[in-house]
């Protein structure tokens with residue numbers, strides 16, 4: 302679609318040349334320098350980022366890897382837990398580690414479940430820890446009680462008054478609340494400070510925030526929660542850039558305050574994001590199966606309108622005239638497109654699973670005793686008793702890895718990987734200079750299905766396996 306109807310956003314016209322620079326693929330040399338520096342600063346000496354005319358960026362091995370070797374632990378640049386997943390998992394909003402205690406995790410999940418809020422419920426406007434114990438406040442309840450545990454038992458798990466056996470083997474970091482709002486919680490003061498400095502000071506809806514911004518932010522969040530929570534992570538990209546811009550501005554105080562010098566600071570602040578592979582969201586998203594191809598234009602127009610509504614709400618809250626091009630629909634669409642196209646799932650396994658496995662593995666006498674206490678909780682949690690933390694994140698190096706249906710590496714969390722870092726392990730021996738590939742999809746399905754899934758990423762796979770299995 303793109304060009305078939307004019308953008309509803311005035312900024313798209315007013316700042317067209319600046320926007321073109323923001324969304325352009327960075328020059329090869331600048332990109333190479335950026336990745337070389339990043340790899341050096343993070344000491345990922347086993348890899349390098351290469352550029353080819355065929356698939357753009359790709360990651361190559363800088364040394365031999367044996368099967369099972371760790372290739373890379375890639376730190377999130379910008380990420381966010383899915384809104385609905387917040388009901389199931391309490392994690393640090395900065396590093397995505399599980400926090401509190403096993404009792405806290407189990408208690409809050411069963412509590413929300415008991416009052417009808419669960420991750421398959423669509424109204425999640427009221428899930429604050431401060432509501433615990435006052436179920437009348439949860440007007441969003443939509444589900445029958447699915448466990449029979451008394452509310453006071455659940456509340457005492459959350460408050461720490463009740464403990465479960467053997468949880469001391471699974472201690473989690475204490476909850477450090479955001480100094481402003483009830484939404485964000487951390488595993489340490491240092492994560493709280495980093496989040497504040499990097500994104501959250503502009504997105505906090507708490508007491509430190511001026512009331513007009515607060516209500517605008519609340520409207521933005523409500524719209525994202527009711528439509529697509531990818532807007533929340535897109536907003537974080539914008540605040541990440543704005544806050545970097547402000548820091549650079551302070552550092553370069555001696556420079557002239559012209560539009561030109563401000564824009565070059567904005568380009569510098571945007572640099573880590575500029576490296577991500579991007580396309581306009583509404584142009585690149587695959588047409589859902591239930592949308593007829595003759596309705597494609599109107600489908601794409603609807604997505605663009607949805608993004609525009611979200612952007613307007615975000616602008617009401619945090620618009621900064623010095624960084625106006627960043628608030629254009631064109632840039633917003635490319636940021637969202639970056640998350641859609643980069644295979645950027647964030648997953649952290651729940652410690653609840655390890656806890657119940659531990660109970661099951663106890664010697665018989667201890668096991669019986671412990672199970673008498675834990676069984677009702679396990680039964681109430683049901684089949685999905687250990688939902689992992691899930692979200693969307695931009696990993697600067699993992700996002701340079703190309704896809705193969707016969708990959709030589711895999712994103713895989715080991716027992717010790719308890720935060721949001723992406724962990725890439727070798728699936729087979731990899732020789733120095735080989736390209737490192739991962740699979741963006743479930744590769745254990747037939748050729749046609751794989752190609753259909755890869756349509757979401759905007760390419761047709763021609764890896765050795767696909768060439769072999771391609772029907773003539």
Ligand SMILES: C[S@@+](CC[C@H](N)C(=O)[O-])C[C@H]1O[C@@H](n2cnc3c(N)ncnc32)[C@H](O)[C@@H]1O
Pocket residue numbers: 356357358359577578642643644699700701702703704705758759760761762763764
């Ligand atoms: C996560 S990025 C990978 C890095 C990308 N090559 C770049 O230049 O930034 C995903 C995009 O890379 C391209 N890509 C990845 N694997 C590919 C493959 N096997 N064949 C063709 N294009 C591929 C597609 O355009 C895809 O949407």
